[in-house]
Amino acid sequence: MKARRLIKTAIVHALTFAFMLAGACAEVLTVRPFGYAMHYAVLLAGGSPLASAYYLAASFIADPGLLSFAAAGGTAIAGAAAGVIISACRRIKRKRMWRWIVHTLLQAPLCALLVYFTGGTVLAAGLTALIGTAAGAMMSFAVPLIAGKGLLAPGTLGSAGAGVFCIVLFSGLGSVSPFGFPIAYTVFAFSVPVACKCRSPETGMLLGVLAAAGCSLAGEDPYVFAALAIAALVCRAFCAGARPIPAVALVLGYCAGAYFFAEADPGYTGAAATAAGAALFALLPKRAVKALSSYFRPAGELTDIAAAAGMGRLLPERLVSASEALGEMSALLSSGGGREYAADCVGDALCGVCATCSRGELCGMRENVRALAFDYASGGSALKSAVLGEPCMSGGRMLKLAGEVMREVRGRAEVAERERRNAESYAVRLESLRRLVAKMADELAEDYRFDVFLSEKLRRDLPETGVACGGCLVTAKRRGIALVPRVVTAEEAEKGISRVLGGVRVERLGDAGPVWQAAAFAPAPALDIVYAFASRPKDGNTVSGDGYSVTGFGTTALVSLCDGSGSGRPASRLTQTALSVIEDCCRAGFDAGEGVDTVNSFLASRPGEEFGAMDVIAIDLSSGEADIIKAGTPPTLVVHGDTVTVIGGSSLPVGALETASYSLARRRLMPGDCVVLVSDGVSDVLRDLSASVSASLSSNVRRTAEGILSEAASCGCRDDMSVLVVRIVEAESA
Structure with missing residues (x-):
């Protein structure tokens, strides 16, 4: 982290010095004030006083000499003085308009006097102060540079600020040509396609034209402006293609413009410099393009994404904390439950009888009363044998009292056992909720990483x-x-x-x-499903106790078949309730196994014996991975080509025990695969279920389901019969 911060600070200061040098190198009268304006803008934007030192050094490098050094030194002193005043006054420090006023009152008159006393005319001094102040004020509200504090995205630039920034930058770069190589052309050929790709094509074209104007202003050559402007327009026309396309188009556009305007200078050197910048853009890694796109994002969207990203970091932390708290609650509830107090209660009662016995110490039972009580509470007969074998005068009263205590303790134990079951049920639900919350936290943390x-x-x-x-x-x-x-x-x-x-x-x-x-x-998922359900009630009933559910949640398809205990309307109500519960659980985000656990807890807690055989299949339509859950149901058949795979499972239905007992099988389903679910009314009458499925299998799932049901019903409907056929198909493209 410290290394990254040092690198970022070094980049900020290097860019600050580069901008100062570019502004100081502009020697033409109409451009020279922008050197002062650049320094002025950096200070107004809240930059470090080091910007004044950079400007002083840049001015001396651009024009060595005492007069130039004195002029730049005076400007730097004025900026430093304004910085001291601003730092001393909190109100000025908070308000950008106050900063602008203080800098104007200090720096503009001093700039004019210094230019005049260092050989400039009154007109030059006035223009320097006026243009420098105006441009500096404009850029201070727009230029994306805060020296010493980091870089703001150029997305914060308004249209006017971006235009002024381009003119200033390229007018300064136009005067820098080491070994006759025009640096400005390379920067132009790199930055214009970057702006087109990362901001918008229109913005890139506009900034390219303004940058061309800056280059032309530095060299006083209108033909340079024409050639570069044509290059920007051609780049805009081809910016929708892959990255090499706008880069090549820009170079060709410049060459065409330079050839058309024969006076354009430099010729081949300019083409080489432009090609270098375009090649640099075309060879940028994809990660660098994404970073530049983030860097050039408009201010409003930048704020929205920053807020969303901040919420994305905050929500998972809160959800993880909540999941940990729920985990502690579930652990606490799981450790509770009823305790066996019978031995202690019976022992206390018998000791009370012995304490009031007339024989006192002569009775041999007093020493063994606790052991006898424990044996009696465990269902043993040692207490009865001891009373009959020992001449105990209080034996009958002891047996009667022990029986009463045991009945009372059994009542307490039943209450405690019910509480224990409730506690375990809540613990299971809370544990499922904890896992769901942790899963949501992970998904939120991933979803808020916006691209x-x-x-x-x-x-x-x-x-x-x-x-x-x-x-x-x-x-x-x-x-x-x-x-x-x-x-x-x-x-x-x-x-x-x-x-x-x-x-x-x-x-x-x-x-x-x-x-x-x-x-x-x-x-959009790559897969989809088609299904068909065929059912026939038991002979003598008008309503079947079997039911099914096929629904989707995001990229997951949930397929369920339930056979409620009994037949007729009571079984149908039980089936629909179980299917509704598992749908609600999966819709809330729980996985299919946790949904079956919830259904089991619900049925086990109801009075009477209510249970149901259930098949649940959760299919990930993106990958084809399927979780096949079976609880007390006949085998499930998976047909792949000519191969039929039989998947067996648990023999106990949901609700039969306090804890769900089901089997889980995972299969990868491919387009064309077929899954067949049947109730026990079908499997009981079809001796070879695989052969029946193979004989009835067709491309139409409705015909397949009805064919299997017809073959089973031909033997008589002694129970509710149901067949659910699901086929995996490729999803239709949007």
């Missing part, structure tokens, strides 16, 4: 598909939110976003004001 490059691409390109965009945030996994007009439907938004980012699915539309609505989208 600046993709966000900017969607914001820029979505209107070209016919869907206006009021702002967007996109993660590297192509999940995010886009503001689209309220008149746009989910299908239209999905189609437009997919054309920009690739296949996505709009999961929901939310109200975002009178004009906009928020479209939440995620990558």
Whole structure:
């Protein structure tokens, strides 16, 4: 961290010195004031006093001599004095307008006097003070440089500030040509396509034209402006292509302009310098382009993303803390439960009887009363044998009292056991909730890592598909939110976003004001499912006790088949309740196994014997991975080509025990695979279920389900019969 901070500080100071040198190298009268303006702007923007020292050194390098050093020194002194005044007055330090006034009163008159006394005319002195003050004030509100405190993104530049900055920078760079190599052309050929790609094509073109004006102003050559302006326009025309395309177009545009305007100078040297800058842009790593895109992001979007990223860091921390607290609660509840007090209670009662016995110490039972009480509480007969074998006058009273105490203790034990069951049930639910909260924290931490490059691409390109965009945030996994007009439907938004980012699915539309609505989208899964359900009630009933559910949550498809205990309407109500509970659990974010645990706890806590055989399959439509959960159901058949795989499972249904007992199998399903679920009414009458499925299998899932059911029903419907057939298919492209 310290090394990164030192590197960042070094870059800031190096750029500050470079800007000072560029401004100081402008020797033409109409450009020279910008040297003062650059220094003025840096100080007004809240920069370090080191900026004055940089300006002093840069001026001496650009024009060695006592007079130049004196002029720059006076300017530096004025800036330092203004900095001292600003630091001493808190009100001035807070308000940028006060800083501007203080600097103007101190620096502008001194600049004019120094220029006049160092050989300049009155007109030159006045122009220096006037232009320097105006340009410095403008840039102080726009130039993305705060020396000693870091760099602000150029996205904070307004249009006017960006234009002035380009003119100042390139007018200074135009005077710097080591070994006859025009540095300004290289910087121009690199920065124009960067601005087109990372900000917007129009902004890149405008800044390119203004930079060309700065280069022309430095050399007093209008043909240079024409050639570079043509290069910027050509780059704008081809900026939508891959990175090498606008770079090559810019070089060709410059060469065409230089050839057309024969007086353009330099000729081949300028082409070589332009090609060097374009090549540098074309060879930039993708990571560097993303960093530049973040650096050049407009101020409003930069603020929004910073706020979202801050919330993304905060929410996972709070959720993790909440999950830890829930973990402690679940551990506390799990450690509770009923205790066995029978032995102690019976022992206390018997000791009380012995204490009032008339035989006192002569009785041999007093020494063994605790052991006898423990044996009696455990269901033994040692106490009865001891009373009958020992001439104990209080034996009958002891047996009667022990029986009463045991009945009372058993009542307490039953209450304690119920409390223990409730505690364990709550502990299981809280543990599931804790895991869910931790999972949400991880997902939030990942989802809030927004990809600046993709966000900017969607914001820029979505209107070209016919869907206006009021702002967007996109993660590297192509999940995010886009503001689209309220008149746009989910299908239209999905189609437009997919054309920009690739296949996505709009999961929901939310109200975002009178004009906009928020479209939440995620990558479209590669797979989909088609299914069919066929059922027939037990002979004599009009309602089947079997039921099914097929629903989707994001990229997960949940398939469930439940056979409630009994038949008719009571079994149907039980089945629908169990299916509804597991759907709600999965919709809330729990996995399928935790949903089955919840259903088991619900059924086990109800009075009477209510249970249900349940098949649950959770299919990840992105990868095809499927979790197949079986609890008391017949085998599940997975058909892949000509191969039929039988998946067996647990023999106990949900609700039969306090703790869920189910089997879990994981399979990877491919397009064309078929999964067949049946109830016990079908499996009991079909001796070879695999052969029946193979014989009924067809490309139509409805025919497959009805074929299996018809074969089973031909033997008589002695129980409810149900068949659910699910086929994996490739998803349709958006």
